[in-house]
Each structure stands twice: as C-alpha cells, then as structure tokens.
Amino acid sequence: MALMITDECINCDVCEPECPNEAISMGEDHYRIDPDRCTECVGHFDEPQCVQVCPVECIPVNPDRVESRETLMEKYLRLQRSGQAPVSGT
Ligand code: SF4
Ligand code: SF4
Numbered sequence: 001m002a003l004m005i006t007d008e009c010i011n012c013d014v015c016e017p018e019c020p021n022e023a024i025s026m027g028e029d030h031y032r033i034d035p036d037r038c039t040e041c042v043g044h045f046d047e048p049q050c051v052q053v054c055p056v057e058c059i060p061v062n063p064d065r066v067e068s069r070e071t072l073m074e075k076y077l078r079l080q081r082s083g084q085a086p087v088s089g090t
Helices: 049-053 069-082
Strands: 025-027 031-033
Touching: none
Parallel strands: none
Antiparallel strands: 025 031
C-alpha cells in the first residue's frame, strides 16, 4: 500500500527529506504523499522511513491504495527506469 499523511501533521518538515522516492511534498494545509511515488520504501529500506521519523504518528496506510509487496516493487522499478527517483544506495 501507499501511505498517507493525515491532518494531524504538524508540518515539522522532518519526513520530506527522508523519502527515497521524493513522494512527500507540502500540500495546501499539511504535507502529503503522492501515492504514485510511495512504495512504502520497498526497494530502498526495510521500513517506511517517514513513519520512522514522524513525531506525531500521522502516517497510516492509504486504504484507497491497497498494493502487494510485488506491486510496490514494480512501482519502485518503474520509478527507477523512468529516472524519476534517485538510485537506491542499499
Ligand atoms: Fe516515501 Fe517511504 Fe514514506 Fe512512502 S513510505 S512516503 S516511499 S518515505
Ligand atoms: Fe507531518 Fe509527520 Fe512529516 Fe512532520 S514528520 S511533516 S508531522 S507527516
């Protein structure tokens, strides 16, 4: 699944630079996650990096984007191929 940021976000700016897929950006009122770019960190890390650093735990899974690990890996590979994501260092 892709993850999402709820309106409990306090705009602390911590998660945005941690995302290996550049999926996090500032929205109208708070940060948001582009579900087309979020792989739940599959392909880069074992755990979602944004969830690890968020101080208010406002990043649940997006119920509208139920995706298997295989689908997330395909998304990761697609982002890599398109040159729209930095190459993984791991
Ligand atoms: Fe980015 Fe990973 Fe968070 Fe998805 S789970 S938004 S890929 S840091
Ligand atoms: Fe919002 Fe959490 Fe990201 Fe901070 S780390 S900007 S509170 S989602």
